[in-house]
Amino acid sequence: MDIQIWTYIIVGLTFALYIGIAIISRAGSTNEFYVAGGGVSPLANGMATAADWMSAASFISMAGLISFMGYDGAVYLMGWTGGYVLLALLLAPYLRKFGKFTVPDFIGDRYYSETARFVAVICAIFVSFTYVAGQMRGVGVVFSRFLEVDVNVGVLIGMVIVFFYAVLGGMKGITYTQVAQYCVLIFAFMVPAIFISILMTGNPIPQLGFGGTLSDGTYLLDKLDGLHEELGFASYTIAKKSVTDIFFITAALMVGTAGLPHVIVRFFTVPSVKDARISGGYALILIAILYTTAPAISAFARTNLIGTVSNKNYADMPEWFGKWEQTGLIKFDDKNGDGKIQYVGDPVKNELDIDRDIIVLANPEIAKLPNWVIALVAAGGLAAALSTAAGLLLVISTSVAHDFVKKQLRPDITDKQELLIARISAGGAVVVAGYFGINPPGFVAQVVAFAFGLAAASFFPAIVQGIFTKRANKEGAISGMIVGLLFTAFYIIYFKFVSPELNTRENWWFGISPEGIGTLGMLINFAVSYVVSMFTPKPPEEIAVMVDGIRHPN
Structure with missing residues (x-):
C-alpha cells in the first residue's frame, strides 16, 4: 500500500480511539471538566503530562x-x-x-485580589494562544503532506478533532486521550529512530548510534562536520550563538516551562501531593525517552538529507522531494540553470530552501523506510500537536469560565451554567487557535519559544514568590506581571514583526535574542514586584498562614 492509504488507516484509527475515549470519559461536572475529578492515577497522569508537555515543537520541530x-x-x-x-x-x-483548579485561582487567592486574578487570566490566555498557534501549524504541516491537502485545510481538520474531545470531555476526556496519544507519539518517534540507527551505524539504540561510526569507519558527527564545512555551512558541533544568549534562551525555556499553565494544571488531577510528586517522576522518565533520542534523529536526518540533495540532479530527486515541494515547505530555485541542486551555506548561491519543521516527518522517507513507518510518524506528529492543543484550549476555557465569569462577573451561577460557559469558551478558543494556525507568526518551535518567554516573564515570579515569600503582596505581583509581560511582548514583537531587519546581535539589548528575552523579563518582574511590595502594605495575616499551609505538610 502507498503512504497515503497507510496514513488514512493509521491516522483514522488513532482519531477513532481519541474520540471514543472522549465519549466514554465525558465530563459531567465542572470538577471533572477542570481537573478530571482529581482521581487520576500517578502513572496515567505521568503519561498525560508527558503528552501534554511534548507538543508539536518537541515531536516535529x-x-x-x-x-x-x-x-x-x-x-x-x-x-x-x-x-x-x-x-x-x-x-x-x-x-x-x-488544591484549586487553575494558576489564576492560586494567584487570585494568594494575592487576595480580583485584579491580580484578572491579570493572571489575561496572561494565561495570551501565553496559551501564542503556544497553541504552534500546535495548529504542526497539525497543518502533517496533513498537508500525508493527506495531500492544503495546509489550511489540515488546520481545519485538526480544529474539528480537538473541538470534539476537548469541548465534550474536558480535562477528564483529555487526560485519558493524552495517555493514548503518548503511546502513539513515543512509538512513532522511536520506531524510525531505531530503524535508521541500525541502517547507519549498526546500533539499535539511537542514543548510542548518535556517537557511533558509519559503515566507512568514520564517526557520525565527524562526517557531519565535514559535510557542513565542505558545503560552506557552519560546523555542526560548534556554537555560533554567544554564551550570554545561550544562557538567556535556556533559562527562558526552563522557567517558562515551570510557568506554563496547561502543564501546572495536570498536577491538580491526582488525589494527593504524594501522587503529584510520583506522577512528576513518571513524566520525566517518559519525556526523557523522546528527548534523549532527538539529537540522534537530528544528526541522522541531516546526514541523509545532505547526501540525498547536495549537487544532485533535480530531475532525479526521489518521490518524497516532489511531495514536500507541493506543500511549499521545500523550494528549489535553479539560479545557475544547470539543473543541479546547489545546497550550500552561501545564501546568494544556495538554491534550496527547506522548512526545518519537516525534518522529523520527512526523515523516514529520506531513509527509505517502509510506508507504514512513514504513516506512523504522521500519526505521532498529530498526537503530539493535538494533545498539547487540547490542554491549552482547556486552560483558556477554564480561565474564562471559572476565573473570570464565576469568580468575578457572576459568582452565583450554577455548576451546570459554569460547565456550559466553559464548553462555549473552549469552542471559541478552537476557532481563534485555528486562525493562528492558518496565519502563524513563525515556525513551530519559534512560536513555542516565544510562549515560554512570555510565561517566564509573567507567571513564574508571581508563583515562586507566592509560595516562598510571605512579604509578596498584591500590588507587587500585579505590577511585576504587567511590566514583565509587556516588556517581553514588546521586545519580541518589535524585533520579529515590526523591524525584522534589525533582528541582529548588534541591535539586541545586551546581546539577548527575542527567544531569550523572557529571562530578562522575568528578572524585571522579580525586581518590580519586590520593590513595589516593600513600599506597600504587608499582606493580611491569613495570607501568611496560607503560605505556611502550602509549604508545610499537614
Missing part, C-alpha cells in the same frame, strides 16, 4: 532545529528538559497542596 542549528539547537533540549525538572520539584507539589 525540535529535532529539525537541532538538525539545522547543530550545537546551538541544544538550548531547546536543555531548556525544556531542565524546565520540567524545575516544575516537578519546585512548584507542582506546592500548587497541588493549594
Whole structure:
C-alpha cells in the first residue's frame, strides 16, 4: 500500500480511539471538566503530562532545529528538559497542596485580589494562544503532506478533532486521550529512530548510534562536520550563538516551562501531593525517552538529507522531494540553470530552501523506510500537536469560565451554567487557535519559544514568590506581571514583526535574542514586584498562614 492509504488507516484509527475515549470519559461536572475529578492515577497522569508537555515543537520541530542549528539547537533540549525538572520539584507539589483548579485561582487567592486574578487570566490566555498557534501549524504541516491537502485545510481538520474531545470531555476526556496519544507519539518517534540507527551505524539504540561510526569507519558527527564545512555551512558541533544568549534562551525555556499553565494544571488531577510528586517522576522518565533520542534523529536526518540533495540532479530527486515541494515547505530555485541542486551555506548561491519543521516527518522517507513507518510518524506528529492543543484550549476555557465569569462577573451561577460557559469558551478558543494556525507568526518551535518567554516573564515570579515569600503582596505581583509581560511582548514583537531587519546581535539589548528575552523579563518582574511590595502594605495575616499551609505538610 502507498503512504497515503497507510496514513488514512493509521491516522483514522488513532482519531477513532481519541474520540471514543472522549465519549466514554465525558465530563459531567465542572470538577471533572477542570481537573478530571482529581482521581487520576500517578502513572496515567505521568503519561498525560508527558503528552501534554511534548507538543508539536518537541515531536516535529525540535529535532529539525537541532538538525539545522547543530550545537546551538541544544538550548531547546536543555531548556525544556531542565524546565520540567524545575516544575516537578519546585512548584507542582506546592500548587497541588493549594488544591484549586487553575494558576489564576492560586494567584487570585494568594494575592487576595480580583485584579491580580484578572491579570493572571489575561496572561494565561495570551501565553496559551501564542503556544497553541504552534500546535495548529504542526497539525497543518502533517496533513498537508500525508493527506495531500492544503495546509489550511489540515488546520481545519485538526480544529474539528480537538473541538470534539476537548469541548465534550474536558480535562477528564483529555487526560485519558493524552495517555493514548503518548503511546502513539513515543512509538512513532522511536520506531524510525531505531530503524535508521541500525541502517547507519549498526546500533539499535539511537542514543548510542548518535556517537557511533558509519559503515566507512568514520564517526557520525565527524562526517557531519565535514559535510557542513565542505558545503560552506557552519560546523555542526560548534556554537555560533554567544554564551550570554545561550544562557538567556535556556533559562527562558526552563522557567517558562515551570510557568506554563496547561502543564501546572495536570498536577491538580491526582488525589494527593504524594501522587503529584510520583506522577512528576513518571513524566520525566517518559519525556526523557523522546528527548534523549532527538539529537540522534537530528544528526541522522541531516546526514541523509545532505547526501540525498547536495549537487544532485533535480530531475532525479526521489518521490518524497516532489511531495514536500507541493506543500511549499521545500523550494528549489535553479539560479545557475544547470539543473543541479546547489545546497550550500552561501545564501546568494544556495538554491534550496527547506522548512526545518519537516525534518522529523520527512526523515523516514529520506531513509527509505517502509510506508507504514512513514504513516506512523504522521500519526505521532498529530498526537503530539493535538494533545498539547487540547490542554491549552482547556486552560483558556477554564480561565474564562471559572476565573473570570464565576469568580468575578457572576459568582452565583450554577455548576451546570459554569460547565456550559466553559464548553462555549473552549469552542471559541478552537476557532481563534485555528486562525493562528492558518496565519502563524513563525515556525513551530519559534512560536513555542516565544510562549515560554512570555510565561517566564509573567507567571513564574508571581508563583515562586507566592509560595516562598510571605512579604509578596498584591500590588507587587500585579505590577511585576504587567511590566514583565509587556516588556517581553514588546521586545519580541518589535524585533520579529515590526523591524525584522534589525533582528541582529548588534541591535539586541545586551546581546539577548527575542527567544531569550523572557529571562530578562522575568528578572524585571522579580525586581518590580519586590520593590513595589516593600513600599506597600504587608499582606493580611491569613495570607501568611496560607503560605505556611502550602509549604508545610499537614
